[in-house]
Amino acid sequence: MRRVVSVSLGSSKRDHKVYAEFLGEEFEISRMGTDGNFDRALELLQNLDGKVDAIGLGGIDVYLFVKQKRYAVKDGLKLMEAVKVTPVVDGSGLKNTLEREVVRVLADETGHLKKGTKVLMVSSVDRFGMAEALSEMGCDVTFGDLIFTAGVPYPIKTMEELEEIAGRILPEISQMPFHMIYPTGKKQETQDEDKVKKFARYYHDAEVIGGDFHLIRRFMPAEMNRQIILTNTTTPDDIEFLRKKGVALLVTTTPEYDGRSFGTNVMEAVLVSIIGKPWEDITSDDYLNLLEKLKFRPRILDLKT
């Protein structure tokens, strides 16, 4: 049996272990949250190195992408470099392939996305594949990076402006302590009430809200009017949270195992262990071919019932 472990800076309340079969092979997939404790995450990674088949890094990004530019997140890189033997991934490779594909499926096969659909991406630089695919298919996309990361009520409306602003900000912001720009640990269990009130209009005005679930959750107001949420890494409690808020449909980009969808880092770690090549040699086509073989489909969950 292959073992894949996700070490996350997120809450340990979301820890989980499942057994699954991929292409005839048994996998034990588990998640270990460190409640935002960076040193604990480093220690866990060092302990797991060489003892498991692949490691995913959760609750943190190692790389942020905008078009062809890649920005390394200092804290993420530090965690990644702590692992010397076992393949270690942050999900960015899969986000750039699977999440583009999910946008295509939602447009071509379900009709949930079409030209002009109003989409709020709570953050796009951590899910650039999804953001670009939505933009390319003609959705009316609001990139909420400045709103939800910096508290600046400035919706970015074009890919060009996103690229320009990201070019100014990301080289430096990626060097800051990660907890300053993303909710880690206990912050993942609470909402930022001031910003929920202040930025509610961006949620209410959208038909589809996409991006990282912890960000979506942290700022989601009450009285949502039947929006679609496009994300991943949801637990049964998260689904109940969305239902109570008035969300109509949940689409997770990764499949469901035992009642929850794992993060892209976990699924990428599974794929990397199957492909068997060094991470840096794996191409988008490698992922796409394997996703095809595995028949990965987005999970679409009706929350109205």
Add this chain to the structure above:
Amino acid sequence: MATHEEITDSLKVFTDNYNKNERLKIMNRDWDRVVVVKATDVESRHTMTLKDGVVSLKEGASDNPDLTVISDSETLADIFYGDITPTEPYNNGTLRVMGSEDDLIRLDFISLLIWGE
């Protein structure tokens, strides 16, 4: 070591560049804040006031600022002239900012939108 006058000049450059940037003024219309800039090695205090998206500068400290930016004179002048970004001095402890983390991040973003690559 920079002088008080050099810090004043750097802050003037910063505020001028900010106020010339219409996008920044739109971004910060909701963010009324008082920011005190304090040098540790020379007698130098300034107050930047953001109101309705516009920044004004005066010499001397204000009571009850929302943010207080503290560093040595050279680092302050370098930051506000745009020669260095605040990230490295903040990460290595040369630059201290007293105030809420949300305000600190926002100030960092403003500085990067003025001086970023």
